[in-house]
Amino acid sequence: MEQEEIVGDLDQSVGYVLKQVQASLHTAMDEVLRPLGLTVAQYACLELLGQHPGLSNSELARRAFVTRQSMNLVLRRLQERGLLTRPAHAAHGRALPTELTRAGQSTLREASVAVRAVEQQLFSPLSQAQQRRLREELAACAAAAIAN
Amino acid sequence: MEQEEIVGDLDQSVGYVLKQVQASLHTAMDEVLRPLGLTVAQYACLELLGQHPGLSNSELARRAFVTRQSMNLVLRRLQERGLLTRPAHAAHGRALPTELTRAGQSTLREASVAVRAVEQQLFSPLSQAQQRRLREELAACAAAAIAN
DNA sequence: CCTCCTATGTCAGCCTGCTGACATAGGAGG
């Protein structure tokens, strides 16, 4: 229908290409997570808790790039499914430290394997060295953006 | 509150860092576009039409990484504001070729300048050569993902 | 010529994420 050889200026924009790859990643992740009954946001939450047990709702939200309110809903769903536990009352401040249950850890392991495969597939056009450099350069941009 | 020096495994994931940068870009774009009364999706639509006049709803949706239904709503809003025009009836198939009005082109120019500045700022930690290589490598991944 | 098959535009309903607001807990500073 369209001549794809005609390369517009948008393909010259780093931001557009970045969005393109991110969209591909999100779609691919959604496809492999759906059979496990997980959304991408829910998976992100589990992965964060797997690597940093005891994170609070707000802290999880920041690291998953969503608001506290959205993360709150994610946590509630996962808690209903028995994948994680939160104390009813805060021991010290108001922050409620969250932890994975056995079931949560099990689900996370399954999901993590699938997502890792997806990621590996997506970045397969690049060598290991290229992937590492890509990650470092993107991390530099992210760090600068936060500092700003 | 948290020791940021502690680097978890997630920061070793290209996908996570990619998401981080993309989230920063989206937030920054939203901030500069809001004063112009535009959402990120609306800007994307205008930019696509500026570079490829006559694109249909479905084609715009694909290139903006949303569904036809979502793009349809975006187009309707922009049309109400007089920023673009669509024929009431299709000349040939069912596709309705969309074009920017003078007002649309004007708004696009303003927005485009602002967004370009944001992008330049975000990727400023990288040299021109690094940015170019980054874009090419990401484009390679995107192309492979589509081919798959 | 007639029959699939695909692509497009559109409607309805749902879910998710965000903004705005509020109460509360802890710490900083006078």
Place this chain on the structure above:
DNA sequence: CCTCCTATGTCAGCAGGCTGACATAGGAGG
């Protein structure tokens, strides 16, 4: 000690995006 100030959790309301569905236009293939 009392007063801001910040951070957190949570509730309510709203906008945006997605899935599912339908009708229609055009082309492919027998």
